[in-house]
Amino acid sequence: MSQHAVLDPATHRDLRVRMEPGADLGDQVMSCIAVPNEFRQVQADFPILFHKNQETGAFNAVALFGFENGENLFLENGKWNAGYRPLALSIQPFLIGRSRDEDGVAQVHIDMEHVRIDDAEGVRVFDESGQATPYLEDVAEKLGRLDAGYRASEGFFAALKRWDLLEPFTLEVTLNDGAKRSLVGFHILNEDRIRGLDGAALGELHAAGYLMPIFMALASLSHITDLVARKNAREAHA
Template sequence: MPTPLVLSPKECQGKTWHPPTDLHFAADQALIPLHLGELAKAATTMPLAFIKENREWQLVGLCGIETGHNLFIKNGKWLGHYRPEWLSTYPFEIVTVGKKGLVTFNRNSGLLAEESTGEPFFDEQGQMSEAVAARVEALKTSHRKHQATQKALSALAKANVITPWPETLHSQLGLSINGLHMIDEKALSQIDDETFLSLRKAQALPIAYAVNLSLPQTHLLGRLARLNPGYVAAPENLDSFFDNDEDLSFDFDD
């Protein structure tokens, strides 16, 4: 696997790129990374979940019921109401090396070009092009929010309130994606005052509430699977799973 292209005048010399013209690049991404700044809008549009990658918990939006197919993208267009920020900065991303963050370009994106065919990363004075600079600024802003999200998820993990999605939801949805987690509401309600305060300080409570409150949005995946089918048949009766289900809702008065 090629190493990412580090964004610098030296590394990008003689190279250009093509900005994505649509969202085909994410059509096979069933899980889209999110940060806490996107909670309010994302939770009303798609189910959210925690996944563990490289020993770290990540917050993601579930955009499909099988790997390799994003139900929200059809013919390169986004079908949902809220479009995650990650889609606007691809193929750029920030890679953390120690305490330093490096802006990189995904060589596997198919958007790296020869000098004469694409847009330059930098001008002759070594300044970023306008399109690149806009993406870098957006990345810097979202990176800070992702770091805050990681701290919140670490606090939730330390409090032992993260639990796998119920198998009944997997079967009802026809879900073939493994490793999805949510909040154990019973465990959260039983934590001591000190732990609760630590979760509040880490901004973890809004994430905990949003993830579980977003789960009924899985019914939207069922409808999208019929509109934009992949390999897995769409469920017919997913809505009934949430009827009178008290285990998937928070009582904010407790």
């Protein structure tokens, strides 16, 4: 159960957080949220898929780590086996908080019940004088990027919807041992529709800064083959 609190040096002077990857530290997940302003980094390692909320119809993007719930093929023996760690994972247990006024000043919040909080083994958040440590400064920068990405996502997904650029995606994988794994409930970008956009549409997407994340998401799909190879290797050593 979460227990969010505004981070401040008086209350949290001695707070420590474990930074290393770990299955028991919240990293044993099939996917995590990715925002368009990090697609360039995400696509270097992970497939970028899109998930639709069936109640609201809203979309979000995810970096895919595995083929089933609780599977992360990039987490091996306590090591993160990829060049990039998506923002939504790397900022845990911190988050951005605001007042009821969405345009209010952003604050750094922390989930005091998160498993990464460990006063014995963790890295300090504040130094002895109550100043932010380099670790906290790095987290704050990442929180800012993630918050900016969330805010920009609404326009990005509205553009994808306007030009009907998303399509349902189902994948069935046959592993080397004959076992089958299915990936359902996701969407991907329709490359043919993107190719068919006229100059006006492409110009609008470019002016809004959306063409780059679109191309990055398309390029990321080549990593599905890599993910299958990781799955086969994992099963072979199971």
